[in-house]
Amino acid sequence: MSEDQILKEIEQNQEEYITFFQELIQAESYNPPGNEKNVALIIDKYLKYSNIKSEIFSFGDNRANLIAYLNDNFEGKNLLYNGHMDVVPPGNVEEWKYPPLSATIKRNKYIYGRGTTDMKGGLAGIVIALKILKKLGIKLSGNLIVNAVADEETGGVYGAKWCIENKLKLIKPNFSIVAEPTRLKPLPHVISIGERGRLIIKIITNGISTHSSWPFMGKNAIYMMSEIIHNLDKIDEYLPKIKPPLSLEELKKLISDALPRPEVLEKILNEQPILNSVLKSLTQFTKSLTIIKGGIKDNVVPDRCEAIIDFRLLPGQNIDPIFNALKKLIEEDLGYILKSEPVGEPKEVFVYIENIQYSEPSYWKDWKKSSILKSFYKIIEEAYNKKPFYLLFPASADASHFRNTGYCVKTIMFGPGSGASAHSTDEYIEIKDYINAIKVYTLFAYNYLK
Numbered sequence: 001m002s003e004d005q006i007l008k009e010i011e012q013n014q015e016e017y018i019t020f021f022q023e024l025i026q027a028e029s030y031n032p033p034g035n036e037k038n039v040a041l042i043i044d045k046y047l048k049y050s051n052i053k054s055e056i057f058s059f060g061d062n063r064a065n066l067i068a069y070l071n072d073n074f075e076g077k078n079l080l081y082n083g084h085m086d087v088v089p090p091g092n093v094e095e096w097k098y099p100p101l102s103a104t105i106k107r108n109k110y111i112y113g114r115g116t117t118d119m120k121g122g123l124a125g126i127v128i129a130l131k132i133l134k135k136l137g138i139k140l141s142g143n144l145i146v147n148a149v150a151d152e153e154t155g156g157v158y159g160a161k162w163c164i165e166n167k168l169k170l171i172k173p174n175f176s177i178v179a180e181p182t183r184l185k186p187l188p189h190v191i192s193i194g195e196r197g198r199l200i201i202k203i204i205t206n207g208i209s210t211h212s213s214w215p216f217m218g219k220n221a222i223y224m225m226s227e228i229i230h231n232l233d234k235i236d237e238y239l240p241k242i243k244p245p246l247s248l249e250e251l252k253k254l255i256s257d258a259l260p261r262p263e264v265l266e267k268i269l270n271e272q273p274i275l276n277s278v279l280k281s282l283t284q285f286t287k288s289l290t291i292i293k294g295g296i297k298d299n300v301v302p303d304r305c306e307a308i309i310d311f312r313l314l315p316g317q318n319i320d321p322i323f324n325a326l327k328k329l330i331e332e333d334l335g336y337i338l339k340s341e342p343v344g345e346p347k348e349v350f351v352y353i354e355n356i357q358y359s360e361p362s363y364w365k366d367w368k369k370s371s372i373l374k375s376f377y378k379i380i381e382e383a384y385n386k387k388p389f390y391l392l393f394p395a396s397a398d399a400s401h402f403r404n405t406g407y408c409v410k411t412i413m414f415g416p417g418s419g420a421s422a423h424s425t426d427e428y429i430e431i432k433d434y435i436n437a438i439k440v441y442t443l444f445a446y447n448y449l450k
């Protein structure tokens with residue numbers, strides 16, 4: 001068996017791979033509510049047709065996780081591929097040029113639909129890699145485990161985390177790949193060695209309502225909120241200083257190494273302000289006020305205002321100091337009472353804060369020393385005919401569950417599709433990118449496990 005035979009197999013069966021990918025897109029799995037079982041059943045059928053052991057673990061209402069493996073031997077090297085089956089809802093379907101569940105192919109070059117990029121392309125790719133290794137009957141000393149999970153878009157507690165704590169517990173992977181889309185257009189693909197975390201906090205200000213012609217009687221909850229928001233940057237002073245795992249200069253150097261000439265990066269950064277913004281955000285703790293709601297009528301002083309703040313955490317940063325800093329700001333600096341529940345007595349003036357979603361940041365500290373990573377890099381370079389580069393990922397993902405639980409610190413993210421298309425209207429993927437990713441997943445597993 002040789003790499004050429006694997007490449008020939010992929011070349012000859014592209015149509016089958018595209019059809020399978022379309023079936024995954026057409027299987028509705030919007031989260032919320034999830035419905036990932038629709039996707040799991042298709043994967044299960046596809047693998048069982050090739051005599052591959054696959055198990056579905058159902059939960060909730062039409063939700064599921066899936067685990068499949070090449071053979072029954074888990075004593076040697078174990079390579080784990082992970083992908084999530086849920087996708088974000090499509091928003092206003094009318095705005096889509098091609099319906100989100102249609103999996104429309106255009107000019108034989110692109111596939112459109114919700115989840116094409118994030119991440120049914122990567123998911124199809126890892127499932128197909130397993131199928132190819134089985135079909136070609138390649139003798140390998142190790143094992144490839146494919147883990148398709150639910151719940152990633154809402155934190156992964158019932159998906160990746162549940163699998164690690166239950167069904168995957170006895171399998172010790174030596175290396176894991178989360179097949180999230182990691183192209184950072186117009187640059188080539190990223191191999192992500194860490195991600196920032198995400199903390200979503202709801203703030204409620206509770207004042208006293210009154211007629212707006214005698215406002216002195218009341219306490220305007222929107223003014224209370226604007227005071228908090230105006231002073232929000234103060235919390236930076238109250239937080240322990242944290243150094244990013246890689247400085248802006250180091251990040252730029254990592255990208256430059258993949259480009260033909262170092263000057264090219266400066267040129268790209270000048271033309272693509274979004275890339276500048278991504279790199280900058282990877283080196284800092286950021287906060288964005290994303291939602292604000294308040295007021296009921298034009299002549300009523302509002303007694304209630306709600307805001308959502310999206311905090312992004314650097315690897316090594318914890319949530320407790322953030323809560324303490326917020327408390328200090330609200331209680332000591334602004335002099336408000338902070339209550340532990342969102343309701344109070346009539347005419348009670350208070351503030352309430354709540355953690356409504358959290359995913360931990362994570363980072364593989366020793367990635368530079370890894371020889372596995374170097375061989376993975378080479379395989380991507382050959383499949384795409386372009387050098388990838390190492391970087392942190394701006395968004396959070398299931399990789400944090402693998403690294404932070406100690407289950408598999410050596411976890412990276414790599415997959416087809418461009419981050420910019422994820423979660424957007426008319427989400428799409430390039431077919432060539434998808435096929436190249438199949439090559440990467442299959443050839444890497446073959447080389448690593450042979």
Ligand SMILES: [Zn+2]
Nearest residue numbers: 084118119180
């Ligand atoms: Zn994703």
